[in-house]
Amino acid sequence: MADPVSTLPLRVSASSPWRMPLLAGVAALAVIAVGSAVLPTFLVNNLVRSFLYAALALTVDLLWGYTGILTFGQSAFFGIGAYAAGLVFVHAGYTPLHAAGALAAGLLGAWLVSRAIGWLAFYHGASPLYASVVTLVLPIVLVQVIYSGGEFTGSSSGLSGFDSIDLPLEAWFIIAGAFLTVLAVVAWMFVHSDAGRLLVAIRENESRCEYLGIDVSRYKARLMDTCALVAAFAGFLFACVQMVVAPEYAGFVFGTELVIWVALGGRGSLIGPIVGALLIDTGSAYLSGDLPYIWMLLIGIAFVVVIVAMPRGLAPLVADGVRRALPRRRGP
Template identity: 35%
Template sequence: MIARDRNWLLIFAVCVALAIAYPFFADGYQLTVIRDALIFGLFAASLDFFWGRTGILCFGHAAFFGIGGYIMALVTLNDAIPFGSLLGIVGAIAGAAFVAAIIGYFLFFGGIRGSYFTIVTLAMGVICQQAAISWSSVTGGDSGLIGIPPIEFDFGGRHVDLSQDLSSYMFVAAIVAVAVLSLWSISRGRWGTVLTAIQDNEVRAAALGHNAPLRLLVTFILSAAIAGLAGALYVCMAGLVAPDLSGLLLSTEVIVWVAVGGRGTLLGPVLGAIFIQRAQQTISSFNPSLWPLLLGCVFVIIVFVLPDGILSIYARLKSLFKGRSQA
């Protein structure tokens, strides 16, 4: 195991330990804040899995988040559907993956890359938001859908109800930890190596026998599926879904979370989302109009001072102390 992997696992273990210990020091409201931030962190990790490994930016990633949220809402609000929570989660994942498969097939096998891919996915996000607004008989229009029940299911002969703050927090934290660790395992294996080769030179990777469009498509589908899962979790915790969840603003914010946390690290975007969400809540409580200005300043500072994101602070400190000890 190389040093970079050991460092990643060490940071991951510390984050898991902090997540487990956090309920002992936080009240119910603080748990819900971090829980929602973790869901957005999962959403950011899903984008980073695609953007960080392929170098291709999806500017409409919130569309998959919104699709997952709306499917979850429609399934759980229908009392005639048994096992609504589980079927809603499965439907959210499958629905987002299906849309990504259709769009990604034409884009990747059509040779669409770079800025053209970014523009097309940007249009996809706008279309999804407008569809949610226009299809009011199903989606509720501008008002969205409210009264979405919390997740509940039977497991091992016991009924699990995630309506409580602690139980919902632990459930979300476990989902995020498993998802991020799984994506990291995929990224550091053969699949991630081939994606890196495609990012460096797609023509050369194809000459070596790798089906680049197919690998990009599968990665895009998996990224969208995780985003759909995050959307499903969020609407059940928030109790509502609205067109803004698939709009341009959220698509822009998730890019900022990934950039602040560190693109290509998977764990960094989760930390970036938590950091930005906490900062937004704290600053907005004093002056709501001040937050957009400060967010822009933070983003510029990160780009110039920490281009690899806040997760690179650990590596910089480690190299600094190592250099001093050698001196």
């Protein structure tokens, strides 16, 4: 008997206004192209990083917000992609062929680790708690591997100062912004497709999905594989533009920050985690230097308040406010 998931069409529902996100994506790309020329250099540099972080937050939202898999391991996949670039460029030098090899190695490494995590977390009758525990341990183990690598991995100091793809900062701004925009549009179309609706069904009633013949474990594993590849690609871009990699980018703290950004922005909304990541990371660049402890305290307080008072985050609250502000249609 064929797996219902593998045969389910990725067809966007006819009732969904799928043209709107495509138009919004085109508009976002236009704004990004203009912004690269008019924004100050400091902000452009920070937004390049924030765009890549927002892409990571989007993968956390797909896993946690839509499917119910609370994951702390996306930072590890990000680190795998970043260290693949850093290690190749430091020890072999930069050439276009080396860059392609580093990208392939990062994606392959992330996929293999994701396969192992999926097997441990989703198969053999594992409870949903297993996924959280396994992904919690993953970045901790990866950071210890980096530490034990000594001079080869840079240990706790990381790797820096290596040659990379020679592009101006404005070009990296457009590349990172386009990557985030395309990812957001594809993610929106996926979650509104027939196959994407299974995400919410699994989150709401996993047992019923299994009763209906859906291979839930396989579906979760495939989703984690895809999100791992996206995270590794983002990490590769990060290493190429920043020309520095450090254990912190693969660590547990960063993985937890991603979960906080998704919770604050609004899990299960796609746009909420993106806005949350952009605002918090960009704000940190401006405020963490002047208010290093107060800023983190404010983020922590906001996280607690949102979890207690607004479990779905700020995005639904903003959306409700916009709907109330817009004039209602009157009947004929």
